[in-house]
Amino acid sequence: MKTKRKAAVKANKTNSSNGSMVDISLKFDEGWSYSPAPESTDHVSIKERYGLFIGGKFVKPALGKYFATINPATEKKISEVANASSADVDKAVKAARKAFGPWSSLPARERGKYVYRISRMMQEKARELAVIESMDGGKAIREARDIDIPLAAAHFFYYAGWADKLDYAFPNKKPTPLGVAGQIIPWNFPLLMAAWKIAPAIAAGNTVVLKSAETTPLTSMKLAEIIQEAGLPDGVVNIITGAGDTGAALVNHPDIDKIAFTGSTGVGKIIQNAIAGTDKKVTLELGGKAANIILDDAPLDQAVEGIINGIYFNQGHVCCAGSRLFVQEDVADTVIRKLKDRMQTLIVGDPLDKNTDIGAINSKEQLATINRYIKIGKNEGADFYQSKCKIPNKGYWCPPTLFLNVSQSHRIAQEEIFGPVLAVQTFRTVDEVIEKANNTPYGLSAGIWTDKGSKIFNITAKLNAGVIWANTYNKFDPTSPFGGYKESGFGREGGLPGLQAYLNLG
Amino acid sequence: MNTMPTMTIPNFSLSPRIDQVGIEERASRFTKRSIKTAAKIEGLNLVLSMIDLTTLEGKDTAGKVKQLCYKAMHLNDAYEGLPNVAAICVYPTLVKVAKNALKGSGINVAAVATAFPSGQAPKSVKIADTKFAVRQGADEIDMVISRGKFLNGDYNFVFDEIAEIKEACGEAHLKVILETGELNTLDNVRRASDIAMHAGADFIKTSTGKISPAATLPVTLVMLEAIRDYYYKTGKMIGMKPAGGIAKAKLALHYLVMVKETMGDAWMTPAWFRFGASSLANDVLMQLTKQKTGNYQSLNYFSLD
Numbered sequence: 020m021k022t023k024r025k026a027a028v029k030a031n032k033t034n035s036s037n038g039s040m041v042d043i044s045l046k047f048d049e050g051w052s053y054s055p056a057p058e059s060t061d062h063v064s065i066k067e068r069y070g071l072f073i074g075g076k077f078v079k080p081a082l083g084k085y086f087a088t089i090n091p092a093t094e095k096k097i098s099e100v101a102n103a104s105s106a107d108v109d110k111a112v113k114a115a116r117k118a119f120g121p122w123s124s125l126p127a128r129e130r131g132k133y134v135y136r137i138s139r140m141m142q143e144k145a146r147e148l149a150v151i152e153s154m155d156g157g158k159a160i161r162e163a164r165d166i167d168i169p170l171a172a173a174h175f176f177y178y179a180g181w182a183d184k185l186d187y188a189f190p191n192k193k194p195t196p197l198g199v200a201g202q203i204i205p206w207n208f209p210l211l212m213a214a215w216k217i218a219p220a221i222a223a224g225n226t227v228v229l230k231s232a233e234t235t236p237l238t239s240m241k242l243a244e245i246i247q248e249a250g251l252p253d254g255v256v257n258i259i260t261g262a263g264d265t266g267a268a269l270v271n272h273p274d275i276d277k278i279a280f281t282g283s284t285g286v287g288k289i290i291q292n293a294i295a296g297t298d299k300k301v302t303l304e305l306g307g308k309a310a311n312i313i314l315d316d317a318p319l320d321q322a323v324e325g326i327i328n329g330i331y332f333n334q335g336h337v338c339c340a341g342s343r344l345f346v347q348e349d350v351a352d353t354v355i356r357k358l359k360d361r362m363q364t365l366i367v368g369d370p371l372d373k374n375t376d377i378g379a380i381n382s383k384e385q386l387a388t389i390n391r392y393i394k395i396g397k398n399e400g401a402d403f404y405q406s407k408c409k410i411p412n413k414g415y416w417c418p419p420t421l422f423l424n425v426s427q428s429h430r431i432a433q434e435e436i437f438g439p440v441l442a443v444q445t446f447r448t449v450d451e452v453i454e455k456a457n458n459t460p461y462g463l464s465a466g467i468w469t470d471k472g473s474k475i476f477n478i479t480a481k482l483n484a485g486v487i488w489a490n491t492y493n494k495f496d497p498t499s500p501f502g503g504y505k506e507s508g509f510g511r512e513g514g515l516p517g518l519q520a521y522l523n524l525g
Numbered sequence: 526m527n528t529m530p531t532m533t534i535p536n537f538s539l540s541p542r543i544d545q546v547g548i549e550e551r552a553s554r555f556t557k558r559s560i561k562t563a564a565k566i567e568g569l570n571l572v573l574s575m576i577d578l579t580t581l582e583g584k585d586t587a588g589k590v591k592q593l594c595y596k597a598m599h600l601n602d603a604y605e606g607l608p609n610v611a612a613i614c615v616y617p618t619l620v621k622v623a624k625n626a627l628k629g630s631g632i633n634v635a636a637v638a639t640a641f642p643s644g645q646a647p648k649s650v651k652i653a654d655t656k657f658a659v660r661q662g663a664d665e666i667d668m669v670i671s672r673g674k675f676l677n678g679d680y681n682f683v684f685d686e687i688a689e690i691k692e693a694c695g696e697a698h699l700k701v702i703l704e705t706g707e708l709n710t711l712d713n714v715r716r717a718s719d720i721a722m723h724a725g726a727d728f729i730k731t732s733t734g735k736i737s738p739a740a741t742l743p744v745t746l747v748m749l750e751a752i753r754d755y756y757y758k759t760g761k762m763i764g765m766k767p768a769g770g771i772a773k774a775k776l777a778l779h780y781l782v783m784v785k786e787t788m789g790d791a792w793m794t795p796a797w798f799r800f801g802a803s804s805l806a807n808d809v810l811m812q813l814t815k816q817k818t819g820n821y822q823s824l825n826y827f828s829l830d
Binding site: 043045046047048049050051052053054055056161165316317318319320321322324325356360364373374470490491 | 541542543544546547548550551557558559560561562563564565567568571750753756757760781785786788789790791793
């Protein structure tokens with residue numbers, strides 16, 4: 020035992036030429052490794068082609084145009100979906116308008132029953148939804164299974180409960196629905212974003228036309244099937260597919276009462292321009308460049324988990340990702356060492372493997388964007404570090420990436436990359452980090468890690484961000500409002516404020 | 526060893542703080558790893574080789590210990606290629622019996638000393654207890670810390686006691702039992718781990734198995750992180766032994782995943798990681814047989830010793 024022990028210690032030492040250096044490091048890729056554990060896909064039914072879900076039926080697009088949706092992990096086509104033209108958008112808005120009267124005057128308790136039913140059916144089909152979400156968008160099945168789908172169902176469940184309690188939700192007000200809502204969602208959390216949009220809208224008595232993202236239309240088509248099976252009155256929820264043109268047609272349609280958009284700040288600005296001077300209400304949930312702040316008294320190993328979860332969750336395709344890391348200088352070396360060790364244990368690869376931590380980048384275009392920023396970071400002279408993981412030959416991949424020695428003046432610290440790329444800066448004092456954290460056009464989210472409650476209250480009160488996590492990161496709950504400041508948008512989704520966004524309080 | 530960084534004894538009241546919610550979340554992530562086919566067989570074999578097969582009962586006799594020793598060397602003779610367990614863990618009075626029974630097998634004998642399990646005895650008695658076990662032939666000593674003194678804030682007493690027991694161990698390997706079920710907070714678990722390592726522990730161990738809760742994934746994770754920090758600080762590897770409450774193969778695999786992803790491959794051997802368990806071996810054997818035959822066998826196919 021004794022001799023073995025000495026041998027093992029020696030094995031971890033490599034003496035340099037002068038014999039005075041000791042290399043102390045951990046090895047993660049030499050011994051026992053996990054066999055493939057793929058989630059089966061044989062229980063999944065995906066049609067070869069999907070029409071538009073308008074007026075309770077799947078209909079062909081007016082111009083007969085379709086486009087393919089591919090699996091970003093294999094680059095293979097999974098299915099094809101309709102490319103909705105402005106005529107299709109008009110048809111969908113008309114169906115929603117027609118359904119609005121009967122739906123909003125239905126007894127609220129009945130409305131609630133439908134919303135509950137959708138939630139339950141999503142839970143029943145959770146496994147199928149998770150697999151399709153993973154195939155269509157590239158996200159790890161573990162995340163689709165444990166986060167996306169349960170949270171999506173929870174949103175319907177939560178808002179179903181409010182349907183018949185609107186008078187009590189806003190005391191002394193007489194809440195009435197807005198009418199027809201046009202909703203546009205991004206590709207990072209396809210089904211979850213659909214739930215965030217649809218659930219509060221229909222629970223409050225509105226009808227909706229939802230456009231899913233171009234690269235991830237499939238789970239919203241499955242949701243349309245669920246809605247059809249749930250017997251929701253025709254036209255209450257209409258789901259259309261298409262690209263930017265379809266979205267523009269929806270935003271500009273004169274019979275829309277409310278626009279709810281989640282996506283890039285660039286498109287958000289276009290939408291705000293387009294609806295200026297109209298009566299359309301709007302909520303925008305846009306980009307972010309969140310500061311994740313590690314103070315020197317933080318529980319460091321748990322903070323490292325928070326850093327990992329903050330930036331590598333969902334391949335970094337998260338608007339509230341903790342993409343700017345601020346570490347107090349006296350613990351910076353320790354935190355970075357721990358972070359690099361932890362990055363070595365992240366498994367990148369087949370999104371359908373249950374052990375995969377980081378799946379495929381959503382699209383070829385997004386991978387190009389990420390790679391462009393990695394190049395910018397290198398050119399700016401920041402220290403580049405990537406985990407040495409094997410990545411598949413086919414598909415779109417980006418290993419977890421760090422840039423060290425970054426300053427606020429680096430573009431990689433200023434612009435949203437929307438990928439697994441972390442820009443690390445150090446700071447000396449709390450005042451300094453508050454100033455730097457707020458020194459961004461964005462203001463969606465932030466994280467703060469410290470053992471001291473008083474520091475949490477001090478810092479969170481001074482950060483301009485819609486959501487601030489203390490000693491955790493990327494936690495979501497239907498009861499908790501979510502939304503940003505500044506160029507991260509306005510309006511809140513989730514909780515009571517999320518309900519209010521779909522009501523006139525008169 | 527002269528190339529190692531010099532070590533200073535830290536102020537243990539300043540041991541790193543632990544966030545319980547964060548630890549529990551990380552620990553549960555290990556349980557999400559799916560261990561199948563070849564990885565499962567390799568993992569289960571590794572688990573067997575890491576077991577300290579344990580009997581620590583007031584009613585233990587020479588007969589009982591001999592039977593257990595035979596089991597340690599013959600886990601399942603019908604199944605070829607199985608490893609032996611790492612050690613047999615008994616009370617000091619039974620060390621000689623075990624030592625004789627295990628002669629030539631390469632299996633170590635561990636003895637629980639220092640007024641196990643409470644540790645409520647004068648230091649002189651604990652040292653005598655340790656020396657007796659070593660004289661009887663124990664290869665490894667599992668000592669308990671003085672939890673009362675620890676909770677009283679008397680860290681120097683706890684440190685000195687461990688250091689003296691370590692001296693009494695001589696060549697024997699020292700495992701220090703923190704009895705985490707009595708320490709109540711993860712901050713305390715971290716602090717006790719730091720004290721034990723700096724005082725000379727070769728291994729740190731969660732529990733006696735006499736107090737509930739015994740070993741848990743979160744507690745073990747805190748201790749592994751302490752070992753990792755100590756390794757980076759001093760270059761010295763310290764072993765880890767969760768004990769008590771690990772009865773199922775699946776849970777043991779979760780522990781292996783945790784060791785692998787927290788400490789890396791160097792710790793994935795019986796030299797650096799052990800399970801203190803009495804019934805785990807049979808569940809592992811059952812799983813291994815299932816992997817081979819495709820069917821679960823009745824419990825009666827696995828010997829109870």
